[in-house]
Amino acid sequence: MTAPALEFGLLIEAEQLLPHLDNPLLRIVDLCRSSAYAQLHIPHAIHIQPGQLVHQFDQATGFLPDEAGLQALVDTLNISAEHHVVVYDDEGGAWAGRLIWNLHCLGFHQVSLLNGGIHAWLGQEYPTTSEQVDATKPAVPLQIQSDGESPYRIKYAELKAQVEQQSI
Secondary structure, three states: OOOOOOOOOOEEOHHHHHHHOOOOOEEEEEOOOHHHHHHOEOOOOEEOOHHHHOEEEOOEEEEOOOHHHHHHHHHHHOOOOOOEEEEEOOOOOHHHHHHHHHHHHOOOOOEEEEOOHHHHHHHOOOOOEOOOOOOOOOOOOOOOOOOOOOOOOOOHHHHHHHHHOOOO
8 A cells, every 4th residue: 555645835733744653755854953862753753963964165064065965865864756854953943944955956845844843843742752763765765856957056156146247
């Protein structure tokens, strides 16, 4: 039996997520501090270190990871084109939002932010666990699209030219 497709919007409430926890096409991603994840997290959530979402270049950080870094991220998530990713953190959504942007840059849009993060989940007294989860590798893993044609990113030279031409 095939699991039903998940049709969540970009923002999902805790009560919307709760009935779908056992859906094999749902990948829940925790971006909380490692110590918080070890103590408790949403059942079936995998943990990702926020450092996997950024690339450091010289003295600056915050760049989109290079192709190898993006492939490593996709490999850690173990998602297919059929999966839906729900992401949360414990810091107001900044890291969760960063993962959403990274996935959008790869052409993957089946992703939702848990409104209120782990705090909203805990506030509803929904189930938690301390069990660490390894995501099952899908039969057909997601292929990253890193052709540089994403509407979610722009190269520095292109941005600079638009600023100089006052076209933005």
